[in-house]
Amino acid sequence: MSIQKAINKEAITKYMNVNDYYKKILEAEEFREFYNDSSNCYEIVEAICDIAKNKEIEIISFDVFDTALLREGKPEILRFLESAEWFVGRCSEAGLAVRFEKKDVFLARIMAAKAAYSISPNIAGNREGRLRDIARITCDLLGHPELADDYVTNELLYEAASLIANPMLNHLEEALPDIPFIYVSDMYIESFDIRTLLSSKFGIEKIYDVYSSADLNGSKRTGGIFSYLEGKYRTRGENILHIGDNLWSDYKMPKKSGWNAFYLPVSEKEKRKRQECYLQLKNQFSEMQIDIESQLAFNM
């Protein structure tokens, strides 16, 4: 009855998404390919420029991982496993007599991350793990505390090898040459290491300022970083636009803190790919009688 009439009324009703490019983003097979296509970037750039103009934006802030720097379609635990393999390989190449294998490094690493995040000091309502702490704990658990610095180097090299710069940022920079870009990340890697990663991908001259939750000035997740940055740049949140892929940290929390925000999600297919990979690995470990999930859950 009424549904039919609704069909007949289609001419009166126009159906739309908030932003049409979201459909393309969410349906993208692989989000590196998506951003490599300039036409995809232009739509998004245009939308960002509209906001920048209408809201008189003075600073654009980018999330780093999966926004400014694009990862491969792998879940985190696969990255940990591969990084562990790299580490064992590097130790072997260096001729070090080590007692551990890849699976030891992997398990030690996730145990270390859990400890680092769980019991690090609470600073302004925030607990953060840091890569150097994770490295120190990992290597101690492996019986080789002296390898902590090598571990850090290994992990950063691995990250550098698996990340690419998001081409969209170059297009945006061309469209908005007068607005500085800063980079804000909730990550265990400290800002100077993230700066190194960004510089290696974008060029050192293009990296303005970088902030990480590991610097202990607050995080996006709990919101402390936003007021910190307003103070640092002596501007109000309404003059800053933050762009990122995490709905909570990069969209809801900035808005709650009075900033402008632009949500740039990872595609659904990408997320599903990562999740399927994670489940596969989880099952593999389960067959080895290891419950990975409880180790990946952090009591923060």
Place this chain on the structure above:
Amino acid sequence: MANWNSLHQFGYDALGPIVNAYLLRLHSYLLQCDEKDDKVLFCLRAGLRIQELYETWLTARSTEAPVDVELLGVSRMMAIKAAYCFVPNVATTALGREFSDCSLDQIIRSILNKEITSGRCPEFAPIDQMPLHKFLKRNDRISEYVNNYLHQQSKIYTEYLARIAGDAKRIILVDSGWKGTSQLLLKAAYSNYEWEGLYFGCIGRAQIFDRQPGIMHGLIFDSQTFRSNKPETAFTIHRHVIESLFEAGIPSFDHIEAKDIYKKIDRSEFLKTEIKEKWDEVYLGVLDYIRSNASDSVYEITTNYHQAVKLLSSAICYPTLDDIFFVSGKSRSLDLGRSGAVDAVMPARDRFDGDSKALRVAEAIWPTAQARVEYPEEEVEKHQRRIVTEYTDGRSSEYFVANEQMGGAIGSGPGHVAIITRTKDRPVLLERAAKSVAEQTYENYTWVIVNDGGDIGEVLRVIGESSVDPTKIRICSNSRSLGMEAASNVGIYGGDSEYIVIHDDDDSWHCDFLKQTVEFLTSNSHVYDGVITKTTYVSEEISGNTIIEHGRFPYNDWIRDVQLSEMIVGNFFAPIAFLFRRRVLEEIGGFDETLPVLGDWDFNLRFLMKANIGVLPKHLAFYHHRDRGSQAGTYSNSVIGGIDRHAEYNAIVRNKYIRRAATDDEFAALGNLMALGFTQSDTRSRLNNVRITGTQTGGAPHVSPVGHVIGDPDECRQAMEGLQAELDERWIMLHQIADKLIKAKKMKVSAIEIIGSTKEEIKDYLKKNKIHSPPDFDDESYLRKYADVSDSVSKGQFASGFDHYVKHGKNEGRNRPKI
């Protein structure tokens, strides 16, 4: 067949790998602690053995503790005493809870245990039973002694802790588990430190008033329930095996002397006097395992742990008699200053009159083992499964997973909700609706906004500024207004969500509305296809761009269920409270677009003809009404602004279904019910009018033309009292007249006898005599109303209108007019 041959082997094979993994995790956490800002304290009594195990572990791995650790003299009783000075209410409440089945005399003697055994405390008579806090406020000798003692203990402990903690900002307690009561008390008393706990396991969190322990880390598990996919949670069924493992045979630290302040607890001193039991061979087995296997690789430690915990979990949940011998642990000592012990498994015989198997199982420290000894072989598994189920709730862990977006897929599919919001030029309200949607904890939804002929630019602005996930928003913009019901249909059409809810732009939700309603329908899919929550009516007005709230009241709080026979009287819940399955809408058709109002009522009627609606008894929906100020036009509610139209369309909807019943068998029942519903509605309306009309006419009760007493109930009562007073006065007058008659006639009768005999003669008297009107009879009005009577009176046939009334008019049904 037994899994183990000796207690030592049980310790070595069953518990050794678990403790090895526990120590690995403990070490990883201690590596993160800061030497300067953190003080790590191993709590007596468990801390003694944990420290020994940890040092053995470190030695085997040729490494050192990353921070300096010290033993802390503490117990729950000591923590209560320490806290007494600072938070006496918390301390006495904790004491009361721990001793809930003890007399006051027993409690006091436990508190003063050391004082009594040392002879310092003078003897005292048994203390009369009374609440503990009242006892402590008394001025008698023993109350004062107890108070002084507690203050002294608190003072000494404060100095002791200050010495131990030094300049540390954070104190990290290492202990076996489980709820953190000691941590709560110490944190409450010494809030100048941050407190955290590293426990073997956590089972919930203690709470006293609004106090909690703070951060607790369960290194092996953190759960209040058993989960079959997490075998380590079996310790929630029988944690005593771990308590026994870690509990050294030394006295509990529940009293402190001044000389203890600067004394560092030496483990070896304690171990010299330790009382060992047979079961302590288990601990020796664990110690041997640690010596042999602490230096295993991380992978080996982890896999051995997982294998061991799985096997032990099975032994805890479904123990054989052999398992009980190994896994039951030591007799559980009665701490808190009490002496004695309780076994994990009781003898299978009555302890007192009225005891039973079920009671012993319920009270046992290890219930699945108790079931094993109580029930015959063929019934044991059934009882054990029941117990295990009781310890399970099936919910997922309270942790969240960091750094991995593994959230559920967004879009259509099971559990997906389409939230339909109709709006037209109400940006102030739409902004609030956006906030209501954005704050939902349940994220599997699409928010469909139907702009029904309003300014789309404003809608896009509001949405753009909201924090609703933009990928979940769909907009339907009508170039002209189609009306409320058509707008709903436009939003609903084309979707494939499992559920639908109409979230009007002027209403709002509690953040768990979607989560709880979806859970309800998922759990009750065989009974209900729709659910409503309780609703709060919010009275408000809009001034410029500001919403001013005037009050909140429960809305139709009487609702316990949704009966079709109640719905036929009228709609009794708001759309904002109603989540339903799309499948039913597709069967019954959407909203009736011919109805400018009451479209939701019409829909609900048809829904109930097909499916049931459950009630979730929680106030999760807010029904906002602009019922103050002048809210005509855009910001008015259809309910408030369109009251006349509601009455009009009430008839139209009813008539529609009554007519339809004549041609469509499917609506025969509904048609009949609509007629019945009108009768009920009319009756209720008239009953309501008794009060409303009285209030509207200024309050004076009066009799309606049909003889109903109309007015406010209190005023009716007052009127009745007035009438009674008048009757009493007339009785007195009768009495007076009778007396006068008696005196005049010198009669030898009483006034009562005269009145009584007169009453018998009243009919005859009435026939033969003319009666003048009483003061309250409105003769003029009676004669004006009844012309025939007036004519008769004027002809002298009646003395007055009242004369006619009492002789004929009353029997003829004529009204008695009152002045």
